[in-house]
Amino acid sequence: MSILVENISKKFGSFQALDRVNLEIKNGSLVGLLGPSGSGKSTLLRVLAGLELPDSGRIWLEGQDATQMKLQDREIGFVFQNYALFPHLTVFENIAFGLEVKNLDSLLKKQRVQELLKLMQLEKFGNCYPNQLSGGQRQRVALARALAVEPKVLLLDEPFAALDAKIRKQLRSWLRELHHQISVTTVFVTHDYAEAMELAQEIVILEKGQILQIGTAQELSDHPTNSFVEEFLELNKD
Numbered sequence: 572m573s574i575l576v577e578n579i580s581k582k583f584g585s586f587q588a589l590d591r592v593n594l595e596i597k598n599g600s601l602v603g604l605l606g607p608s609g610s611g612k613s614t615l616l617r618v619l620a621g622l623e624l625p626d627s628g629r630i631w632l633e634g635q636d637a638t639q640m641k642l643q644d645r646e647i648g649f650v651f652q653n654y655a656l657f658p659h660l661t662v663f664e665n666i667a668f669g670l671e672v673k674n675l676d677s678l679l680k681k682q683r684v685q686e687l688l689k690l691m692q693l694e695k696f697g698n699c700y701p702n703q704l705s706g707g708q709r710q711r712v713a714l715a716r717a718l719a720v721e722p723k724v725l726l727l728d729e730p731f732a733a734l735d736a737k738i739r740k741q742l743r744s745w746l747r748e749l750h751h752q753i754s755v756t757t758v759f760v761t762h763d764y765a766e767a768m769e770l771a772q773e774i775v776i777l778e779k780g781q782i783l784q785i786g787t788a789q790e791l792s793d794h795p796t797n798s799f800v801e802e803f804l805e806l807n808k809d
């Protein structure tokens with residue numbers, strides 16, 4: 572699904588979290604929102620999800636005005652930094668939970684969960700409980716649950732931030748491969764330059780609620796259009 576963000580502004584009290592943001596996200600792309608803490612990345616993602624209403628501007632999903640549409644009507648999967656799995660449900664049940672809202676018969680549901688377990692390389696863990704899994708495995712379960720309903724957009728808010736560097740790196744290449752396989756339009760938030768560089772086809776740099784530059788990793792590092800981008804990329808290189 573394509574996404575068009577048109578002149579979106581959002582204030583919290585007197586704080587301008589988003590300031591006239593315009594952004595076009597093509598169907599099937601993998602886009603990273605990158606910027607320092609407080610730059611508005613999560614707010615933009617939450618506005619896309621319908622978890623936050625903008626003060627002004629519009630969100631278009633596949634050409635349809637979705638500005639006032641609720642999360643459950645947007646066909647969006649959302650994954651947060653902390654996996655938020657149900658501890659008393661098995662991996663299988665956690666993934667199936669996403670399907671409860673759909674009126675599928677139990678055989679189809681079972682098949683869909685099995686497919687997702689396979690896709691996430693978690694076949695062996697269907698009967699385990701979240702506390703028997705590593706952080707990386709839990710985050711894959713969270714992704715599987717988000718994908719269970721076959722969303723048209725996947726929104727990821729710092730999905731790997733709570734994990735250690737090695738696992739984070741593994742999950743990045745795994746997510747890239749997954750996106751290659753399923754091509755669902757994906758927008759992820761990160762403050763990690765390396766993560767954005769390695770994962771995103773297109774990187775959006777935010778600062779103080781505004782988009783400073785949009786480009787591929789190569790374009791940004793070769794031609795930063797202003798000194799903030801240049802310094803931010805330089806500072807966060809390693």
Ligand SMILES: Nc1ncnc2c1ncn2[C@@H]1O[C@H](COP(=O)(O)OP(=O)(O)OP(=O)(O)O)[C@@H](O)[C@H]1O
Pocket residue numbers: 583584586588606607608609610611612613614615760762
């Ligand atoms: N619900 C809210 N109420 C009040 N202020 C908020 C709310 N949500 C976000 N903010 C403020 O808006 C600013 C932007 O927040 P946001 O979470 O979008 O930034 P971010 O770029 O994702 O930062 P971080 O990397 O630290 O998560 C922050 O200063 C935050 O305190």
